[in-house]
Amino acid sequence: MLKLDAVAKIYKVGAFGGRTLTAVDDVGFEIRSGEVVSLIGESGSGKSTVGRMVLGLTAVTRGSITYDGADIATLPRKAYYRSVQGVFQDPFSCYNPVFKADRVFRMIKEEYFPRVAAPEWDAKIEESLDDVRLNPAQVLGKYPHQLSGGQLQRLLIARALLLDIKFLVADEITSMLDASTRIDVLNLLADLKSRGLGVLFVTHDLSLGNYVSERTVVMHRGHVVEMGLTDKVFTDPRHPYTAKLLSSVPQLTTKWDDTPAVPLDILDYGAAALVEVEPGHLVRQEQSLRSVN
Amino acid sequence: MGLRVNDLKVYYQTLRGEVKALDGVTFAVGDGEILGLAGESGCGKTTLGKSLIRMDGRMRHTGGTVELDGAELPIGDDRRMNRFRFSEVSIIPQYAMSAMNPTRKIGKMVADLLESRGLRYRNLAGELERRLDLVELPREVLGSYPLELSGGMKQRMVMVISTLLDPSLLIADEITSALDVSTQKAVARTLVGFRDRGFVRSVIFITHDISLTYQIADTIMVMYAGKVAEKARADVIVNAPRHPYTKLLISSLPEVGVRYADRKLAGIPGSPPSLLDPPTGCRFRDRCPLAHDKCAEEPPAVEVEPDHFVACWKA
Amino acid sequence: MTQTDQIVLPAKRRGGETLHFALRNKKLLVGAFVVLAALVLAIAGPILHDVSPTEYIGVPGQAPGGDHLLGTTMFGQDVYSQFVHGLRSTFLVGLLGGGLAAVVGMVVGFVAGYRGGWVDEILNMVTNILLVIPTLAVLIIIAAYLKVRGVMVEALFIGFTSWPWAARAVRAQTLTLASRDFVDLARLSGVRTWKIITREIAPNMSSYLFMTFILLFGGAVLAAATLDFIGLGPTDGMSLGLMMNNAVKWSALQLGLWWWFVPPGIGITAVVGALYVMNVGLDEVFNPRLRET
Structure with missing residues (x-):
C-alpha cells in the first residue's frame, strides 16, 4: 500500500546552502494493509524524518514514496490526508493550548465534512471515541491541560479515525506516557491493524516495537541497517548495530551481561548495500564498512 | 549509617492550595546501597529527590526529618543546607x-x-x-x-x-532518559562503578523505567501518589511483588520477546488521584482490583519479610 | 522521553485568568487610565470647545486662566484649542501609523516565519535593509519634498517605515510556533496556510501582537512629534509637535510664554509614557513569570 523507494533527505546547511547534511539515505521498504511495521532507531537516526516524509510534512530530496502506486508528491494534499494520517510524540504540543482539545475534531469537520449535520457528526465522534475507549463526557469540552497524556494521545487517534484512514504514522506516540497507560495505546495500535489499517510505528524503544509489529526496520545514521520479520530481527540480529542495541535494552528478565560494551560507531555507510541473508531478512553489508573506534 | 528519612512531608504551595506531593515517606538507604526510586509521573519521586538537596521556591518542608550519617539535614533551610550540598549530598542533574x-x-x-x-x-x-x-x-x-x-x-x-x-549521598534524577539505549547502559554502569570505588556511599537512582532500575539498583522503592507503596530488594520487587500496584505496573511492561499476538498485556485503568485533595485511606484504592472496605483506612507500611515493606492491607 | 513529576493544575479559563491579573496590575491600570483620559479629551475637547486652533481670536500672549483656559499664543490663538486638536492628531498618527506598521510587520513576519526558505530570505533581507536605513533621515527628505502635508500623509510615512523591527519580532515568534506539533496537525487536517497562520499561530501570540501594536503606537507618536518639531509636520492642521515648533520658532521660552509649550510637552510625554508603562504592565499580565506574587 505504502512504498518507500530509495528515499533520501538531504538538508542544505551553512551560508548559502554550501554544505549538505544527509539525514536519510537509501531508505526503502513497503507497508501493506493490516500490518504494523516498526521503524527503530536512536536519536538522529533519521527515523522521524522518514515518518514526516511519509506524511508529506517534509519534502523528499531523492527517491519516491508511493501510495497505492501514486507518488505522494503528485497527490492532492487534502485527498492524501483523508487516508493517511499521523500521531506524534508529544501529545501536549499537538494541541493548540489556547483552544479546547476537541477542536482537533472540528478542524476535520470544517475541512472534510462541512455538510454533515451536527447530530450525525456527534454520533460519528462518539463512535470513534468508543473505538479508542474514551468516555465522551470525560474528554469533550475540556482544555488540553485538563486531560492526561494518554487521553490526549487517544483523542488524536480518534481524530484520525474520523477520516476513513488506511494508513497511520505513529511517531514515538508512547514515549511521553506512563507505563500503566502506554500499553493501552499500544494495544489500540495493534487493534487498528485488524481493521485493515497499515501502521508505521516509529520508536526508539525496542521492546515496544517488538510487541506490536510484524516487521521491523532498524535505522542508524540515516540508513536502514537491518530489516525483516520482527521475530527474526530480534532473535537473530545479523547486523552488529542491531545486536548492540538489543544487548543494551534493560530488561526485567535478565540483567545486562558483564562484558564491556563493544564500542561500535559506524560513521559512514558509504556504498554498503543491503543484502538478503534469508528470505525477507535484509542486512546492510558489512565488509565495506569503515568502523571508527 | 546512610540516609534515614522519617515521615517526610513536602507540599507545594499553589494558588489553589497545597499539593501534597510527598505525604509521609519513611525509608532508609544503607552505606553502599543503590536505591532505585520508581513510579509514574506525579508520584513524588522527583519531589523527594529535590527535597533532599534543594527545594524550589514553591516547596515547603511540612513535616518529618531527614538524617544523613547520624546528623540531621536541615532540608527546609536553604542557607543551612548549603554546607551539605556538593560535599555531603550531591546531585546529577537530569539535563x-x-x-x-x-x-x-x-x-x-x-x-x-x-x-x-x-x-x-x-x-x-x-x-x-x-x-x-x-x-x-x-x-x-x-x-x-x-x-x-x-x-x-x-x-x-x-x-x-x-x-x-x-559525597555520602548522590541523587541521580532521570539521568539517562534523554540518552540512547547504548549510552544509557554505559552511564548506568559508570554510576555503579562510582559506588563500587567508594566515590559515593549511597545513591538514589530516580527513573520511570523499572527495567533500567532493575539493572543497577540493590533495592527498589515504588512510590504512588506521594507515598511509598512497596520497597524491597530489586529482584524481589521484580519477581515477587506484593503490592497490587507494583504487580500491575510490572505486568504492564512489554519485554523484548513479548508479542501482542501471543500475549496481550494490560495497563492500569484510571489515573492517580489529585494530590491537591488526596482521598483518605489507600490512594491506589480506586484503581485497585483487590480493593475492599478496609482500604478506606490508610494501610501502614509493614515489613512482610526482612527488608520488604508493603503498604497494603492485602499484602 | 522525560517524565518528571509535574504538578498539573486544572487552571481556570485563560481569559478569566488574564483579566484577573489585568485588573490587579497597577502599571496597566494607571497607564490605561492616562491614555483613556487623553483619548476622551482628544475626542470630546474639540467638540465641546468649538474654537478654531489657527484663528487669531484673542489678545496675544495672554496667560492661562482668563478668557482662554490655557491662554493664547503670541498671535492670539487659543492654546487650549490647539492642545485638544493636537492631541487628536497625535492619536490619529499613533493609530494610523502604528496600526499600519503593525499590519505590515505582522504580515511580513508571519509569512517569512511560516513559509521559510527563499521567501523568508528575501523578506528578511528587505526587513534588515529597512532596519539599518536611518528612518528619520529618510522621513525628513521625503517630508521636505512634499509641498502639502496632512496628518494622514505623515501617518502613512511613519507606518511604512517603522514596521521592520515588528516584522523581525513576529517572525522569530512564528518560527518557534511553526515547528510545534499542532501546526503539523492542522496541516494534516488539510487546513490552508493562511488559515493556519491566522487561526493556529496568531492566537498563541495575541498578547505579543497587542504589545507590539502598543509599542508601534508610541513610536509613531514620537516620530510624528519629532518631525513636527523640526518643522516638517502637517502644513494644514494642528499637532502637539507643531505647537512646540511654533513656540520655539517665536521664542516663547525667552518671552516667558510657558503655557504655549508646556501643555504639548506634557501631552506627548504623558501619552507615550503611559503607553510604555502599560506595555510593562501587560508584559506582567501575560507572562506568568513576571507576575508579582
Whole structure:
C-alpha cells in the first residue's frame, strides 16, 4: 500500500546552502494493509524524518514514496490526508493550548465534512471515541491541560479515525506516557491493524516495537541497517548495530551481561548495500564498512 | 549509617492550595546501597529527590526529618543546607547538556565551583584527572567547552564533577532518559562503578523505567501518589511483588520477546488521584482490583519479610 | 522521553485568568487610565470647545486662566484649542501609523516565519535593509519634498517605515510556533496556510501582537512629534509637535510664554509614557513569570 523507494533527505546547511547534511539515505521498504511495521532507531537516526516524509510534512530530496502506486508528491494534499494520517510524540504540543482539545475534531469537520449535520457528526465522534475507549463526557469540552497524556494521545487517534484512514504514522506516540497507560495505546495500535489499517510505528524503544509489529526496520545514521520479520530481527540480529542495541535494552528478565560494551560507531555507510541473508531478512553489508573506534 | 528519612512531608504551595506531593515517606538507604526510586509521573519521586538537596521556591518542608550519617539535614533551610550540598549530598542533574555553563571551559568551571566551597582546584586536580581516566574521558576535556562534548560525554563529565568530593549521598534524577539505549547502559554502569570505588556511599537512582532500575539498583522503592507503596530488594520487587500496584505496573511492561499476538498485556485503568485533595485511606484504592472496605483506612507500611515493606492491607 | 513529576493544575479559563491579573496590575491600570483620559479629551475637547486652533481670536500672549483656559499664543490663538486638536492628531498618527506598521510587520513576519526558505530570505533581507536605513533621515527628505502635508500623509510615512523591527519580532515568534506539533496537525487536517497562520499561530501570540501594536503606537507618536518639531509636520492642521515648533520658532521660552509649550510637552510625554508603562504592565499580565506574587 505504502512504498518507500530509495528515499533520501538531504538538508542544505551553512551560508548559502554550501554544505549538505544527509539525514536519510537509501531508505526503502513497503507497508501493506493490516500490518504494523516498526521503524527503530536512536536519536538522529533519521527515523522521524522518514515518518514526516511519509506524511508529506517534509519534502523528499531523492527517491519516491508511493501510495497505492501514486507518488505522494503528485497527490492532492487534502485527498492524501483523508487516508493517511499521523500521531506524534508529544501529545501536549499537538494541541493548540489556547483552544479546547476537541477542536482537533472540528478542524476535520470544517475541512472534510462541512455538510454533515451536527447530530450525525456527534454520533460519528462518539463512535470513534468508543473505538479508542474514551468516555465522551470525560474528554469533550475540556482544555488540553485538563486531560492526561494518554487521553490526549487517544483523542488524536480518534481524530484520525474520523477520516476513513488506511494508513497511520505513529511517531514515538508512547514515549511521553506512563507505563500503566502506554500499553493501552499500544494495544489500540495493534487493534487498528485488524481493521485493515497499515501502521508505521516509529520508536526508539525496542521492546515496544517488538510487541506490536510484524516487521521491523532498524535505522542508524540515516540508513536502514537491518530489516525483516520482527521475530527474526530480534532473535537473530545479523547486523552488529542491531545486536548492540538489543544487548543494551534493560530488561526485567535478565540483567545486562558483564562484558564491556563493544564500542561500535559506524560513521559512514558509504556504498554498503543491503543484502538478503534469508528470505525477507535484509542486512546492510558489512565488509565495506569503515568502523571508527 | 546512610540516609534515614522519617515521615517526610513536602507540599507545594499553589494558588489553589497545597499539593501534597510527598505525604509521609519513611525509608532508609544503607552505606553502599543503590536505591532505585520508581513510579509514574506525579508520584513524588522527583519531589523527594529535590527535597533532599534543594527545594524550589514553591516547596515547603511540612513535616518529618531527614538524617544523613547520624546528623540531621536541615532540608527546609536553604542557607543551612548549603554546607551539605556538593560535599555531603550531591546531585546529577537530569539535563547534563544544560547543567554546564556554555561560556566557560570545563576546567575553569570546576575550579570556580570548588573555590565557592573554599577548596583549592590544585589540591584536587590530580584526583579529578584520575577519575576522568576512569570514565574514559580524555584529560583534554578540561580545556574544552561543554559544546565540544557529546551527550554521553557531558553526562559522564557531570557525574565526575558531582562526585568529586566523595559525597555520602548522590541523587541521580532521570539521568539517562534523554540518552540512547547504548549510552544509557554505559552511564548506568559508570554510576555503579562510582559506588563500587567508594566515590559515593549511597545513591538514589530516580527513573520511570523499572527495567533500567532493575539493572543497577540493590533495592527498589515504588512510590504512588506521594507515598511509598512497596520497597524491597530489586529482584524481589521484580519477581515477587506484593503490592497490587507494583504487580500491575510490572505486568504492564512489554519485554523484548513479548508479542501482542501471543500475549496481550494490560495497563492500569484510571489515573492517580489529585494530590491537591488526596482521598483518605489507600490512594491506589480506586484503581485497585483487590480493593475492599478496609482500604478506606490508610494501610501502614509493614515489613512482610526482612527488608520488604508493603503498604497494603492485602499484602 | 522525560517524565518528571509535574504538578498539573486544572487552571481556570485563560481569559478569566488574564483579566484577573489585568485588573490587579497597577502599571496597566494607571497607564490605561492616562491614555483613556487623553483619548476622551482628544475626542470630546474639540467638540465641546468649538474654537478654531489657527484663528487669531484673542489678545496675544495672554496667560492661562482668563478668557482662554490655557491662554493664547503670541498671535492670539487659543492654546487650549490647539492642545485638544493636537492631541487628536497625535492619536490619529499613533493609530494610523502604528496600526499600519503593525499590519505590515505582522504580515511580513508571519509569512517569512511560516513559509521559510527563499521567501523568508528575501523578506528578511528587505526587513534588515529597512532596519539599518536611518528612518528619520529618510522621513525628513521625503517630508521636505512634499509641498502639502496632512496628518494622514505623515501617518502613512511613519507606518511604512517603522514596521521592520515588528516584522523581525513576529517572525522569530512564528518560527518557534511553526515547528510545534499542532501546526503539523492542522496541516494534516488539510487546513490552508493562511488559515493556519491566522487561526493556529496568531492566537498563541495575541498578547505579543497587542504589545507590539502598543509599542508601534508610541513610536509613531514620537516620530510624528519629532518631525513636527523640526518643522516638517502637517502644513494644514494642528499637532502637539507643531505647537512646540511654533513656540520655539517665536521664542516663547525667552518671552516667558510657558503655557504655549508646556501643555504639548506634557501631552506627548504623558501619552507615550503611559503607553510604555502599560506595555510593562501587560508584559506582567501575560507572562506568568513576571507576575508579582
